[in-house]
Amino acid sequence: MLDQLPEFSALSPVDAMGQLGSTLFQNVRIFDGSGSPLSEPMNVLVIDNIIQLISTDSITPNVGTVIIDGGGRTLMPGLIDAHWHTMLIRPTPAQSIVGDVGYNNITAGVEATDTLMRGFTTVRDVGGPAFGLKQAIDDGTVPGPRIYPSGAMITITSGHGDFRQLSELPRTIGGHLSRMEQIGGALVADSPDEVRVR
Structure with missing residues (x-):
């Protein structure tokens, strides 16, 4: 603009x-x-x-x-967006789940720049792998708003942040992490004990 x-x-x-x-x-x-x-x-x-x-x-x-x-x-x-997702705007949730991580990181950087240019100088990332983009913005590599990251979304099975694919079900305790868990997007935990062991 x-x-x-x-x-x-x-x-x-x-x-x-x-x-x-x-x-x-x-x-x-x-x-x-x-x-x-x-x-x-x-x-x-x-x-x-x-x-x-x-x-x-x-x-x-x-x-x-x-x-x-x-x-x-x-x-x-500057405006503040108190509910923002680094990795769920651009790229879309579907791209975040199955897309290439490198591509997703680049598109998230573009979205961060666009967010800044819309007047948002601060955002609260409420779940997802935002730490790398925050670092890139903080060191001047990518223009974008100040990010206050939360880290992975903690969700229960079939909850709001359970992005597992059918091929990743059923989950076994101590088994392989889903793709979203591997990239720091979500943490599926059905009890306080499961959160503690992660």
């Missing part, structure tokens, strides 16, 4: 990640989520990802500061 606006065409997803440094947003109306109306045109200085100054007066930036003229558009805090 940002690349369709001429004023923002120079921004790549990596630029939009909020790398450390300073950014000055000029001529923006601020939405703060408190129920207050949009502000009058303001200037906002961000240094090392922390808002340092909000003012109607001009702000003199330091050398090297990225300056973005908002043109009277709205500036708002």
Whole structure:
């Protein structure tokens, strides 16, 4: 979306990640989520990802500061998605279950970038193998939102997170793990003791 606006065409997803440094947003109306109306045109200085100054007066930036003229558009805090699945959006659940793990990881990275560009700067991954993508985002390899991962979904047999194929049934205690269990997507456990041994 940002690349369709001429004023923002120079921004790549990596630029939009909020790398450390300073950014000055000029001529923006601020939405703060408190129920207050949009502000009058303001200037906002961000240094090392922390808002340092909000003012109607001009702000003199330091050398090297990225300056973005908002043109009277709205500036708002990043959104938070509190129920997100790294590996169940793109790729689809079916692709996650039977697809190639490498391909699934790449498509999950693309989805993370798209999620960031939709305005979500933080997500809570509520189940699945999110730790690798979190690491790739944190070290700057892939642009994406901050991920707070939960790890594998814990489910009972036939529960919401039981993605086993018919060929993986019946399960035997101490037997082979299903594919989703092997990749860290789910953990099938029918008692507290089964959770403890995993």
